[in-house]
Amino acid sequence: MAIKIIVNDPDPILREKSKPVPTITPNIIKLLDDMADTMYDAEGVGLAAPQIGILKRVIVMDCGDEHGLIELINPEIIEREGEMLGPEGCLSIPGLRGDVSRAARVKVKGLNRHGEEIVIEGTELLARCIQHEVDHLDGILYTDLAVNMYRAVDEEHEEG
Template identity: 75%
Template sequence: MGIRFIVKDPDPVLREVARPVPKITPNIHKLLDDMAATMYDAPGVGLAAPQVGILKRVIVMDVGDEHGLIELINPEVIAKEGEQFGPEGCLSIPGLQGDVRRAQKVTVRGLDRSGNEITVVGTDLLARCILHEVDHLNGVLFTDVAESVYRAEPRDEKDE
């Protein structure tokens, strides 16, 4: 597994629509492995292939819940319920956060690394992460959908 370079805004690759993966190959397996290693190293909770310069519909996520690492190829959101509003950041837009309105619960369908169809139901942070990463596949950044964008404040131990 290799750590890949994370593309930063305003790189135009982040505004492209990623292409579906027609066949799962060893190169796709390597991409999944490298994306997970890159996400954990950053550290982040999600990463989409365009963020490492690859215009394929591939995402990885790990929000630290019971799901663990989720790998999705050709993800498609099939249901959304409820609403949540809160801060988001992005590995491709360091130093900024924004308040984004997202669904509270999301159902997404895609393929796992073996080509099996899987369905993931996420709530709260996982729902937010799924929608954020799928947006990346469509060339949409959180700053496009945020109701406000602001500098991310470094945590100050005195405030805790």
């Protein structure tokens, strides 16, 4: 396990579409471990593989709720409901925040580290985090969606 360097905007890798993971290998397991270590070290609540320079459809999240650490390989949002407007930040865009409209409830499916399909339903911060991280896999940054941008006052709890 290792802490990786987080890629910052405007690095072009953040704008590329990530490739699906065909097989869960020891390298993918190590990637999950390294991503979790990196996210916790940076005091974030989410991290997508492109943020450490790897174009694979892999995300990790920990919103400090009952779910704890969530690891998703090949995540796909399968349901969206409602709407909420709220602040977002990003470990790849330090010092800034923006208000982004997101679905208020989402359901996402993906694989865990054992190759088993899991489905997670999220609201509030978890819903926002899921959408933010899945966007990273498609080369979309929250700044593309923000209705306004402002300087961050508190660097805690940044999404990936």
